[in-house]
Amino acid sequence: MTKYKLLDGKKVEMTSTEIKEMEDFAKAIAAGKADDDLQTLRNIRNNLLSETDYMGLSDITMSSKWKTYRQELRDITKTFKSMGDKDFKFPTKPE
């Protein structure tokens, strides 16, 4: 399959050597991609959890809806490994 690169502003056809180099490179990246995807998911999940950490303070009573929400956040990596997974979405915050 023909592939192109923009070389110093000019669109040129890539050589078979360049295409193979890019394909091998893509495979090398793909090998670590699952870790990247999972870390990104965890980063945002952790932020969402931290937004409601104050509910765990001793002078606040956490409702069951918030407890469920926080547990679903903790458990989300059991079901999903990437935010690109089919049907992925974070649990909905209670009203």
Added chain:
Amino acid sequence: MTSILKVNNIQSSASNAAVTIASSGALTIPQAVTFSGTVTGDNNGLELVSSSTTTQTGLTNLQITLPTTDDFHELHLIVRGFKSETATNNYWGLTLGDAGGSAINTGAAYKYMGIYGYSNGSSHGVTHNPEVTGGTYGRISAHFPGDGSDDTETVDMDIKIKHSNKSDRYTRINVMTGFEKRHTDAYITTNFVGMIRNAAEVNANINLFVTGNSAFTSYGYGLYKVKS
């Protein structure tokens, strides 16, 4: 014999606005200046290395030759816009290439620390995207790209490169990406990434791409030397 024309003003016959010449030799030019050629010499600030102002589709790689001379403080690469042409769960990335070597120099050479802001309209945050032990490429974005289905799903970049021309220093790159909606959902992101290629080598080119070799569109770029 050298002739010298001594005047205090140079004025258009159709105007009263004049270029004035002080006794010190200082020029005062009252209107915008249009240059038709390349500006050279010291103190010209920016020097264009290469650019493209046209939209190019179906690209796998955007490769730009980097100058290897030692007459600039840093390189400034302005990416006017990129658009992934498909909905791909990959990332924007970059590599550097050695003179006479591979165009995409990989190996565990790229260390970076990225911070990114995100919002889906109701939840917002700032988080991180580090690779501090060394990865095969420099990851520019923490999230999947948009697919260009509307203009929010495109991205612009501002890239500053230092020491790419030094054989005794690691190349340092700072990347800022603008507002980009990813294709999977409502999340909007923006990134700042500080990066090094920890190899003390002169770099001949920079390559920008979508990991996974997804085709993308370039809306043009400009590479400048930032000089004294």
